[in-house]
Structures are given as structure tokens and as C-alpha cells.
Amino acid sequence: MGWCQILKIQKVLLISFSLEAMVCMATDGAMQVRGGNWQIFEGMLKASGANVLLNTSVFSIQRQPNSTYTLEASFSSEAVAPSNYDTIILAAPLQFADLTLTPPPINPPPKIPYVDLHVTLFTSPRRLAPQAFNLETAEQVPTTVLTVPGASPHKYFSISTIRTLTSPHTGEGEYLYKIFSPRRLSISWIESILLSEPKDAESKGVITWIYEKLWQSYPYLPPRVTFEDIQLDREGKVWYTSGIESFISTMETSSLMGMNVARLIVDGWDGEEGADRVHDMSDLPSLPDVPEIPKIPKIPKIPKVPEVTPVGTQDSSISNDDNEL
Numbered sequence: 129m130g131w132c133q134i135l136k137i138q139k140v141l142l143i144s145f146s147l148e149a150m151v152c153m154a155t156d157g158a159m160q161v162r163g164g165n166w167q168i169f170e171g172m173l174k175a176s177g178a179n180v181l182l183n184t185s186v187f188s189i190q191r192q193p194n195s196t197y198t199l200e201a202s203f204s205s206e207a208v209a210p211s212n213y214d215t216i217i218l219a220a221p222l223q224f225a226d227l228t229l230t231p232p233p234i235n236p237p238p239k240i241p242y243v244d245l246h247v248t249l250f251t252s253p254r255r256l257a258p259q260a261f262n263l264e265t266a267e268q269v270p271t272t273v274l275t276v277p278g279a280s281p282h283k284y285f286s287i288s289t290i291r292t293l294t295s296p297h298t299g300e301g302e303y304l305y306k307i308f309s310p311r312r313l314s315i316s317w318i319e320s321i322l323l324s325e326p327k328d329a330e331s332k333g334v335i336t337w338i339y340e341k342l343w344q345s346y347p348y349l350p351p352r353v354t355f356e357d358i359q360l361d362r363e364g365k366v367w368y369t370s371g372i373e374s375f376i377s378t379m380e381t382s383s384l385m386g387m388n389v390a391r392l393i394v395d396g397w398d399g400e401e402g403a404d405r406v407h408d409m410s411d412l413p414s415l416p417d418v419p420e421i422p423k424i425p426k427i428p429k430i431p432k433v434p435e436v437t438p439v440g441t442q443d444s445s446i447s448n449d450d451n452e453l
């Protein structure tokens with residue numbers, strides 16, 4: 129039994145790590161909706177008819193004696209009137225949400241270490257310098273370069289050449305780069321990985337535009353076989369979708385988590401209302417009359433097949449044609 133469990137655990141880990149490895153490699157070739165992926169989710173919200181309150185931070189969720197939850201929030205730092213809800217879905221990592229849940233979750237999601245990911249986007253008229261990647265001068269640097277942790281002296285996880293664009297200032301072609309790194313990058317280091325082209329040095333800057341952002345992007349993925357609970361209370365009124373992040377962190381999987389939680393909530397409502405629904409039946413509009421199904425005609429009896437005489441018991445008086453010839 130022990131070995132069986134180990135094998136099962138190894139299988140789970142193998143499947144999850146293979147999946148995660150595939151996601152990690154997806155730095156390039158990613159697809160996006162023109163104008164931003166946020167439009168998909170805005171579209172979903174519009175279709176649902178939900179009341180969306182943007183820039184509103186929830187700081188307290190409190191259970192009331194009648195089993196509803198009072199939610200306190202602020203809009204641009206100003207408190208807004210508290211509101212009551214039957215069901216709460218927490219769709220952000222609790223450890224970063226900066227809110228209090230009263231009573232606290234029966235099974236609080238453990239704090240999980242997130243990767244500090246520095247994203248640096250910049251433009252330059254220069255291409256990446258082959259020497260900076262141990263390539264021959266004549267070689268071209270691939271559009272995506274990946275490193276592994278501890279591969280010193282590399283300061284980055286990946287460098288991608290996103291696309292070429294036209295500078296609005298000079299009207300000339302430039303490259304848009306994206307670097308993922310564990311720490312903030314210095315300008316001099318970025319310049320050191322770009323090709324030094326004398327003709328550019330005088331007229332144009334080496335880096336023409338830069339944008340930096342620090343993300344708590346996704347959790348570290350130590351081997352584990354259990355994950356955060358999705359139900360944070362006993363009654364099935366407080367739910368948590370961000371537990372999926374410690375398994376895999378993508379828009380698709382988080383959307384699936386939301387769909388599953390919504391299903392569980394609706395199933396819970398169906399269960400709660402089951403008894404009431406028996407009484408409510410009289411209120412339901414009467415169903416239209418179902419036309420009578422025509423009777424299926426009787427199948428005629430199949431005539432009996434005459435019995436076959438077993439071979440070898442044939443009447444010996446029957447002549448054998450072959451013998452007569």
C-alpha cells in the first residue's frame with residue numbers, strides 16, 4: 129500500500145510539474161486580444177448583468193446573525209455605505225487582499241510564497257548583442273532567451289523581443305523588448321546587452337522608452353499534493369477561487385475555478401430550496417398539453433423457421449447426385 133501511495137504521489141507530481149513546465153515555457157508566441165485581454169472579462173461581466181464597482185476596496189466582511197454577510201468597502205479611500213450579501217466569493221489571494229473576515233475562515237488558506245517578478249519593457253533602435261549571450265558576432269540572438277535560477281551571472285529569467293515598431297519621435301524602426309528578472313535591472317546592464325552601433329550613438333538614445341513593474345506574479349511551486357480549500361465556512365456561503373494559483377497561475381484556470389465555484393453555489397441553492405420547491409409547485413405556470421403519442425403498430429408475428437435436421441441423420445434414400453454422374 130505504501131508503494132502504491134508513493135507511485136500515486138509521484139504520478140500527481142509528474143503531471144503537475146509537466147504542466148507547469150509547459151506554462152513556464154510559454155513566454156513566447158502568446159496570443160492576446162487586440163486592445164487587451166481585459167476585454168474578454170469585461171464582456172463576461174456585461175453578459176452576466178453584474179453590478180460592477182471598480183476602484184472599490186473591500187476591507188471587511190462580517191457574518192450577521194441572519195447568515196448574510198455585510199461588506200464594508202472604500203471608494204478612492206472614502207468609505208461607502210455597507211451592503212449585505214447572501215454569498216461571498218473571494219477572487220484574490222487572501223494574503224494580499226488586506227481585509228478581515230469575521231468569523232475567520234474555518235480553514236484559512238496558508239500564506240504561500242510568491243515570486244517577486246520584475247517586468248521591464250523597453251524600446252531601443254539597437255538589436256541584442258550576440259557577445260552578451262556567448263554567441264559569435266555574426267550569429268543572431270534568438271527572439272526568446274531563457275535562463276534557469278542560479279545560472280549566475282545571469283540577472284534575468286527571460287528576454288523576449290516582442291516586436292518591431294516605429295518611433296513616434298524619430299519615425300524610425302525600433303525593437304520592443306520584455307525582460308523578466310528576479311531583481312530590478314540597472315540601465316547600464318540593459319545597455320550592456322544591446323549591440324553597440326556607432327551610427328546610433330550620436331543621434332539616438334540607446335533606450336528610448338522604459339516601463340518597469342514589480343509583480344507578486346505566481347507562487348513558488350514546491351512539491352505538494354493538497355491545495356487550499358475552496359469553501360472557507362461551514363455553511364457554503366464564503367468561497368475562495370485563488371487557491372488554484374498555487375497549482376497553476378493562468379487566466380484560463382482561474383476562470384475555470386470561478387465556473388466551478390459558481391456551479392457549487394447554485395447546487396447549494398438547489399439543495400436548500402428543494403423542500404420549498406415542493407410547496408411552490410402550485411405557483412408554477414401550468415405546462416402546455418403534451419400531444420398524445422401515437423400507438424406503435426403491432427409487429428406481425430415472425431413465421432416459425434422449419435426445424436433443421438442434424439447432419440448425419442439424413443434419410444439414406446435421398447440420392448447423391450455426384451455418385452450418379
Ligand SMILES: Cc1cc2nc3c(=O)[nH]c(=O)nc-3n(C[C@H](O)[C@H](O)[C@H](O)COP(=O)(O)OP(=O)(O)OC[C@H]3O[C@@H](n4cnc5c(N)ncnc54)[C@H](O)[C@@H]3O)c2cc1C
Binds near residue numbers: 245343
Ligand atoms: C506578470 C504576469 C504575467 C502573467 N502572464 C500570464 C499569461 O501570459 N497567461 C495567463 O493565462 N496568465 C498569466 N498570468 C496569470 C494571470 O494574470 C492570473 O492567473 C489571473 O489574473 C488570475 O485572475 P483572478 O481574477 O483570479 O485574480 P486577479 O487578476 O489577481 O484579480 C484579483 C482582483 O482583486 C482585486 N482585489 C484584491 N484585494 C481586493 C480587495 N480587498 N477589495 C477589492 N478588490 C480587491 C485586485 O485588485 C485584482 O483586480 C500572469 C500574471 C502575472 C503577474
